[in-house]
Structures are given as C-alpha cells and as structure tokens.
Amino acid sequence: MPQFVIERNIPGLGDMDQQTLKEISAKSNAVVDGLGEPYTWITSYVTGDKMYCVHEAESAEAIYRHAREGGFPADRVTEITGLIGPHSGR
Incomplete structure (x- = not known):
C-alpha cells in the first residue's frame, strides 16, 4: 500500500505539552x-x-479525508516513491 508524507502547519506545535x-x-x-x-x-x-x-493509505484522498474528519491541517500530501538511508550507500 502506498505511503505518504503529510506536512501540517500548526502554529505553536513545538510548545504543546505532552x-x-x-x-x-x-x-x-x-x-x-x-x-x-x-x-x-x-x-x-x-x-x-x-x-x-x-501514513499508509490507498490514496491521497484518504489522507485528506482523515485530515478533514479529524480537523487536522494537511497542507501538503506527497506519495513516498523511494526510501534511502545509510544502508543505501553500502
């Protein structure tokens, strides 16, 4: 199933308590x-x-639906097309 990166702009997020x-x-x-x-x-x-x-979902629309129903921003949704890390260079 496709994975997506969601960018959410939430002013003050870093100051929110646990x-x-x-x-x-x-x-x-x-x-x-x-x-x-x-x-x-x-x-x-x-x-x-x-x-x-x-998040993992069947489509970007599912990601936007989750955001709408939860009242969360979803300012940018991008499908992940590859994954690299230190292991990739070995």
Missing part, C-alpha cells in the same frame, strides 16, 4: 478507526510549527 499531543494522537486514532478503509498511521515528527507524518 497531554495536548496525546489528545491529538487519540483523535487521529479514532478517525483512523472510523474510516472504514485500510489506513495506517506510521509515525509523526513534531518540529517548531510543523508536523511531518507518514
């Missing part, structure tokens, strides 16, 4: 459970005012 981030995570999980289609949240990276998430 309880608030937990609530955001719980909301995301609830939306995933209610989508009624294959969908997996892989991980998210929190930075200053942005969050970069990796």
Whole structure:
C-alpha cells in the first residue's frame, strides 16, 4: 500500500505539552478507526510549527479525508516513491 508524507502547519506545535499531543494522537486514532478503509498511521515528527507524518493509505484522498474528519491541517500530501538511508550507500 502506498505511503505518504503529510506536512501540517500548526502554529505553536513545538510548545504543546505532552497531554495536548496525546489528545491529538487519540483523535487521529479514532478517525483512523472510523474510516472504514485500510489506513495506517506510521509515525509523526513534531518540529517548531510543523508536523511531518507518514501514513499508509490507498490514496491521497484518504489522507485528506482523515485530515478533514479529524480537523487536522494537511497542507501538503506527497506519495513516498523511494526510501534511502545509510544502508543505501553500502
């Protein structure tokens, strides 16, 4: 199944406390459970005012649906077409 990187602009994100981030995570999980289609949240990276998430879904539209239903921004959704790392150069 395709994987996507989602860029979310969320002012003040880096200053949110763990309880608030937990609530955001719980909301995301609830939306995933209610989508009624294959969908997996892989991980998210929190930075200053942005969050970069990796999700697995059948289409970019499913990613946007998750965002709409959860009330999350999805400013850019890009399909991952390859993966490299230190191992790639060996």
